[in-house]
Amino acid sequence: MSSDAHAATSRVADVPLSPHFGWVWWLALLASGGLVALLGYTLISVTIIGVGVWGVNIPYVWGFDLINYAWWIGIANGASLFAAILVLRRHDLRTAVNRFAEGVALFAVICAGIFPIFHLGRPWLFYWTFPYPATFEVWPQFRSTLTWDFWAISTHVIVTSLLWYVGLIPDLATLRDRARRKVVQQVYGVLALGWRGSVRHWAYHQRAYRLVAILVLPLILIMQSTVAFEFAVTLVPDWHETRQPLHFVATGLAQGLSIVLLVAVLLRWSLRLGRYIDEGDIDLLGKLVLTSALVSGYLYIDEIAAALLSGGLAQEATFTRMTGQYAGLYWTAIVYSVLIPQLFWFRVARLSTVGGVFVGFSIGVGIWFDRFSIIVGGLQTDYLPSVGRTYSPTLPETGLFLGTVGLFVALLLLFVRFLPVVSMFETRHDEHEEKSS
Amino acid sequence: MTQHSYGIMAEFKTPEALMEAVRAAKRAGYTRLDAFSPFPLSDLAKELGVRTSVIPWIALVAGLTGGVIQYASQYWMNAIDYPLNVGGRPLHSWPAFIPASLIVAILWAGAATLIGLLLILRLPRLHHPVFATPGFARASEDRFFLCILQDDPLYDDAAVHAFFGALSPLAVQEVPACD
Numbered sequence: 341m342s343s344d345a346h347a348a349t350s351r352v353a354d355v356p357l358s359p360h361f362g363w364v365w366w367l368a369l370l371a372s373g374g375l376v377a378l379l380g381y382t383l384i385s386v387t388i389i390g391v392g393v394w395g396v397n398i399p400y401v402w403g404f405d406l407i408n409y410a411w412w413i414g415i416a417n418g419a420s421l422f423a424a425i426l427v428l429r430r431h432d433l434r435t436a437v438n439r440f441a442e443g444v445a446l447f448a449v450i451c452a453g454i455f456p457i458f459h460l461g462r463p464w465l466f467y468w469t470f471p472y473p474a475t476f477e478v479w480p481q482f483r484s485t486l487t488w489d490f491w492a493i494s495t496h497v498i499v500t501s502l503l504w505y506v507g508l509i510p511d512l513a514t515l516r517d518r519a520r521r522k523v524v525q526q527v528y529g530v531l532a533l534g535w536r537g538s539v540r541h542w543a544y545h546q547r548a549y550r551l552v553a554i555l556v557l558p559l560i561l562i563m564q565s566t567v568a569f570e571f572a573v574t575l576v577p578d579w580h581e582t583r584q585p586l587h588f589v590a591t592g593l594a595q596g597l598s599i600v601l602l603v604a605v606l607l608r609w610s611l612r613l614g615r616y617i618d619e620g621d622i623d624l625l626g627k628l629v630l631t632s633a634l635v636s637g638y639l640y641i642d643e644i645a646a647a648l649l650s651g652g653l654a655q656e657a658t659f660t661r662m663t664g665q666y667a668g669l670y671w672t673a674i675v676y677s678v679l680i681p682q683l684f685w686f687r688v689a690r691l692s693t694v695g696g697v698f699v700g701f702s703i704g705v706g707i708w709f710d711r712f713s714i715i716v717g718g719l720q721t722d723y724l725p726s727v728g729r730t731y732s733p734t735l736p737e738t739g740l741f742l743g744t745v746g747l748f749v750a751l752l753l754l755f756v757r758f759l760p761v762v763s764m765f766e767t768r769h770d771e772h773e774e775k776s777s
Numbered sequence: 778m779t780q781h782s783y784g785i786m787a788e789f790k791t792p793e794a795l796m797e798a799v800r801a802a803k804r805a806g807y808t809r810l811d812a813f814s815p816f817p818l819s820d821l822a823k824e825l826g827v828r829t830s831v832i833p834w835i836a837l838v839a840g841l842t843g844g845v846i847q848y849a850s851q852y853w854m855n856a857i858d859y860p861l862n863v864g865g866r867p868l869h870s871w872p873a874f875i876p877a878s879l880i881v882a883i884l885w886a887g888a889a890t891l892i893g894l895l896l897i898l899r900l901p902r903l904h905h906p907v908f909a910t911p912g913f914a915r916a917s918e919d920r921f922f923l924c925i926l927q928d929d930p931l932y933d934d935a936a937v938h939a940f941f942g943a944l945s946p947l948a949v950q951e952v953p954a955c956d
């Protein structure tokens with residue numbers, strides 16, 4: 341009974357509809373659920389006791405909270421930017437990776453959003469950044485980068501989640517129509533909003549989806565620059581640099597790409613989706629990751645050149661970061677985010693599952709160390725004589741970080757379990773185009 | 778009987794067959810047509826005369842509105858209603874007002890486009906007559922459907938059946954109307 345097209349996407353649809361999913365999934369969900377519980381615990385403790393439970397103190401007012409915020413937002417922006425470019429270019433790769441790239445972006449921005457809110461010290465007053473007519477007649481200070489951040493994060497969450505959901509609607513309709521159990525039919529039926537595949541609806545849907553995907557592009561560039569401006573508008577030497585936005589955008593893209601690659605390789609392997617995410621896709625992703633790592637490398641050289649040209653305190657601050665007590669962070673960042681990805685010059689490494697996981701993970705780690713190095717290492721030399729403190733994260737801070745990793749993994753696991761990870765209608769469209777050409 | 782029907786639906790195996798059916802229906806003078814497919818068919822949409830140019834206008838108007846509101850409110854709040862002198866910097870620091878204005882413009886444009894899309898398509902809706910067609914579930918997988926609606930001026934049960942019969946579809950079914 342089934343024609344080619346019928347079989348084309350059934351593997352993708354079978355995954356969310358299968359009644360059992362194996363113990364590995366449950367084990368992974370249990371582990372990440374444990375970390376989410378840890379996240380809850382650390383958030384409650386910092387709310388009740390205050391930010392004193394963290395290792396931050398003058399001059400290190402920014403510790404893990406900002407490091408991890410900048411790291412997660414980099415993943416979110418990198419993945420979003422990548423997805424938007426694929427849609428814009430109508431690239432074949434978009435069929436395979438767009439859905440979960442947008443998912444990665446959304447989950448990462450949720451993790452990122454937690455940090456600045458709790459960094460406020462009184463998280464329950466976070467709405468003060470929103471201009472509402474308060475009884476004490478005070479408005480937020482819009483000349484501060486922190487208010488830009490409020491708009492950027494909330495816009496990213498709203499626009500990406502809407503875009504992701506609207507893109508999912510036709511696939512949810514497929515799940516509704518394929519589901520056999522009444523409850524499952526009803527759940528997907530409600531989520532599909534009554535999509536019936538009318539050609540007129542498709543035309544509007546595609547136009548709107550593409551248009552918003554294009555809008556995401558400038559949003560991401562502005563947003564990642566906003567994160568960098570939070571550093572650049574301070575007077576701290578080494579942070580107060582015009583090259584900072586470029587550094588954050590480029591390394592953020594490397595980071596987003598590497599996490600997309602990591603997820604792609606794992607999905608392909610665990611869900612046996614080799615037909616939808618094929619060798620060509622993985623090879624191309626690998627090349628993109630390598631290119632972005634080379635761009636990161638270029639920016640590290642640019643950092644040295646900028647320091648040499650600047651002279652004075654700024655130069656001293658940058659070189660202290662590379663040679664001082666936090667030098668390990670800087671060099672780890674270089675090794676993990678620039679040198680290890682050079683493995684991808686070899687086709688064998690690009691195509692192997694282990695290679696993809698190793699390099700994807702290593703860039704993620706590398707950029708984390710880069711953010712650590714910029715934030716903590718950048719503060720050792722200030723215009724003021726330092727009080728001679730050092731910064732190291734306390735247990736609640738580490739728990740908070742691990743908790744967000746758990747939250748990210750848990751969201752990803754639920755996504756993989758209940759939603760189609762590859763766009764089914766795009767796959768059908770592509771296969772039709774291939775057949776007719 | 779005809780007033781209780783939504784239209785007559787023919788099922789096809791390939792998008793090419795659907796395209797031919799749409800062309801034939803237009804030649805035969807039918808104007809109230811609706812086609813259903815498991816993936817976007819842009820040529821067919823053109824054939825059916827679907828114009829989507831309202832979408833970019835929604836984005837543009839909403840984006841401009843959002844951006845202007847954001848800039849104006851920042852100006853009014855920081856320069857007029859609550860002027861705060863920070864180290865003698867100008868109250869109307871326009872460069873500082875730009876990032877949030879651009880971001881909020883994108884927020885309005887994106888949200889308005891996607892919510893507007895749902896309003897244009899009149900979604901969500903819980904039910905639609907076409908879902909009652911036997912086998913219509915495969916419209917979201919691998920089958921292509923053409924429906925000639927009951928309110929077409931040329932609509933006549935026997936004539937439509939005869940018209941579809943000539944195209945050799947997989948099936949031709951009457952779609953009952955909902956109350």
